Amino acid sequence: MSGPWSIVETSAFDPVARADPHGRLRELREQCPVLRDEPVKTWMLTRYADVRETVNDRSLWRHWTRSEPGALLRRMDRDPQPGDPPRVDSILSLDEPDHSRVRLPLAKAFYARINAMKPQIEAIIDEVIDAVPHGAPFDLIGEVAVPIPILVIATILGVERARFREFREWSEASILGLNPLRTPQETQRMEWGSAKLTEYFAELMAARRTAPADDLITDMVQLQAGGAPLSDDEVRVNLSALLIGGNLTTTDLIGNGVWLFLNHPDELAKLKADPGLAAAAVEEILRYESPVAITNRVMSEARTVGGCPMHAHQSVITSLHAANRDPEVFEDPDRFDITRKHAPHVAFGGGAHICIGAPLARIEAKQALVRLFQRFPDLELAGDLPTWRALPFFRGMEALVVRG
Numbered sequence: 001m002s003g004p005w006s007i008v009e010t011s012a013f014d015p016v017a018r019a020d021p022h023g024r025l026r027e028l029r030e031q032c033p034v035l036r037d038e039p040v041k042t043w044m045l046t047r048y049a050d051v052r053e054t055v056n057d058r059s060l061w062r063h064w065t066r067s068e069p070g071a072l073l074r075r076m077d078r079d080p081q082p083g084d085p086p087r088v089d090s091i092l093s094l095d096e097p098d099h100s101r102v103r104l105p106l107a108k109a110f111y112a113r114i115n116a117m118k119p120q121i122e123a124i125i126d127e128v129i130d131a132v133p134h135g136a137p138f139d140l141i142g143e144v145a146v147p148i149p150i151l152v153i154a155t156i157l158g159v160e161r162a163r164f165r166e167f168r169e170w171s172e173a174s175i176l177g178l179n180p181l182r183t184p185q186e187t188q189r190m191e192w193g194s195a196k197l198t199e200y201f202a203e204l205m206a207a208r209r210t211a212p213a214d215d216l217i218t219d220m221v222q223l224q225a226g227g228a229p230l231s232d233d234e235v236r237v238n239l240s241a242l243l244i245g246g247n248l249t250t251t252d253l254i255g256n257g258v259w260l261f262l263n264h265p266d267e268l269a270k271l272k273a274d275p276g277l278a279a280a281a282v283e284e285i286l287r288y289e290s291p292v293a294i295t296n297r298v299m300s301e302a303r304t305v306g307g308c309p310m311h312a313h314q315s316v317i318t319s320l321h322a323a324n325r326d327p328e329v330f331e332d333p334d335r336f337d338i339t340r341k342h343a344p345h346v347a348f349g350g351g352a353h354i355c356i357g358a359p360l361a362r363i364e365a366k367q368a369l370v371r372l373f374q375r376f377p378d379l380e381l382a383g384d385l386p387t388w389r390a391l392p393f394f395r396g397m398e399a400l401v402v403r404g
C-alpha cells in the first residue's frame with residue numbers, strides 16, 4: 001500500500017484487507033507506526049509497545065463524546081441532542097468514576113456465575129457439537145460457532161429456553177451497533193433489536209425480584225437490593241453489553257481457530273496428541289487471528305506518543321492485530337505455533353477496559369475445540385474458500401463449510 005494511508009483501508013471494510021489484514025498492517029508498522037488519518041480525525045498505532053502502553057494507560061478517556069468532532073469512532077453513535085432523555089452507557093464507553101462503580105460489582109457477579117456454571121457451560125457446548133451429524137458437509141459458523149456463545153450467555157443471564165429463538169434474533173440485530181459504517185436499514189434493525197432486549201431484560205428483572213432464580217439477572221437485582229449503586233437502566237444496559245460484547249467475538253474465535261487448525265495440520269496433530277495444549281492453542285489463535293482488530297482511547301491531555309505530538313480530545317485507535325504480530329515481541333510472528341513459549345498478546349486490550357468476558361471466551365473456545373476434534377477426528381474443509389465478513393475492525397468468517 002502506498003501512502004497516504006487510511007485507517008478504513010486496513011479494516012475488513014476494504015476487500016484487500018478483508019482477505020488479509022496483516023500485509024497492510026505490517027507495512028504500516030514498519031513505515032508509519034503512528035499514523036494520523038486526518039479525514040477521519042484519528043490516530044492509529046501499530047507497534048506493540050505503543051499499543052500496550054496506550055491501552056494500559058488509565059488516565060486516558062474512553063467515551064466517544066470526548067473525542068473531537070469527525071473522529072471515526074464517534075460515528076458509531078448519534079451525538080446527544082438537546083431534549084434527549086439522559087443517556088445510559090455501558091462500561092464499554094464509561095469513564096471514571098462511573099466505570100469502576102459499574103464494572104466492579106458486575107465483574108464480581110459475572111465471574112462468580114461463570115465459575116459456578118462452568119460444568120453447565122461445557123455441557124451446552126458439547127450438546128451443540130454432538131447434535132451435528134457425521135458425514136455430511138456443514139457450516140461450522142452457523143451450526144456451531146454462532147449458537148454456542150448465544151446459548152451460553154442466555155443460560156448465564158437466565159433467559160427462558162422458550163425465548164431462546166427470539167433472544168437470538170434480537171441479539172443479532174443489536175450487534176449491528178458494532179458497525180460504524182452500517183446502512184440506515186441496519187440502524188433501524190439494530191434499534192429494533194436493542195428495544196426488544198431492553199423490554200425483555202426489564203421483564204426478567206421484575207420477575208426475578210419476586211421469584212429469584214439461579215442466574216446472573218437474579219444476582220444483579222439482589223446486588224441492587226443490597227445497596228449496590230446501580231440503576232435499573234445501568235443493569236439492563238450492561239447485561240446487554242455482555243451479550244453484544246460476547247457473541248460475535250466468541251463465534252469468530254471458534255471459527256478462526258478451526259480454520260487455522262485445518263490449514264496447519266502439524267499444529268492440529270500436536271493438539272490431538274495432547275489436548276492439554278488447548279489452552280495454549282486458544283492464546284495462539286487470539287494472537288494470530290484475533291476476532292477484534294482494534295480498540296480505542298481518547299487523549300485526556302497533550303502528549304507525545306511514538307515521537308508524535310497528540311492533543312487532548314484526539315481519538316487514538318490501537319491496532320491489536322498489528323501489535324500481536326510485532327517481531328519486536330513475537331519471534332517469527334507470522335507463524336501459527338501453539339507451543340509458543342512467550343505470547344503476551346493484546347487481543348483483549350488492557351487496563352481499565354480490558355475485556356470483561358475474557359475468562360468466558362477462553363472456556364468456550366477451549367471446550368469447543370477439544371470437543372469438535374474429538375467428535376470429528378477427520379474434520380476437513382468441504383466447500384469453497386470462506387468469505388471473511390465485511391464488518392470493519394472485526395475478523396471472522398461468514399461461513400466455513402467442513403465435513404466430519
Ligand code: HEM
Nearest residue numbers: 091092242245246249253295348349350353354355357361
Ligand atoms: C474472543 C473473544 C473476545 C475478544 C477478542 C474480546 C475483545 C475485547 C476487547 C479488545 C475489548 C476492549 C478492551 C480495551 O479497550 O482495552 C473488550 C471489551 C469488552 N468485552 Fe470483550 N472480547 C471477547 C469476548 C467477550 C465476551 C465473551 C464478553 C461477555 C460475555 C465480552 C464483553 C466485553 C465487554 C462488556 C467489554 C467492555 C469492558 C470495559 O470497557 O470495561 N467480550 N473485549
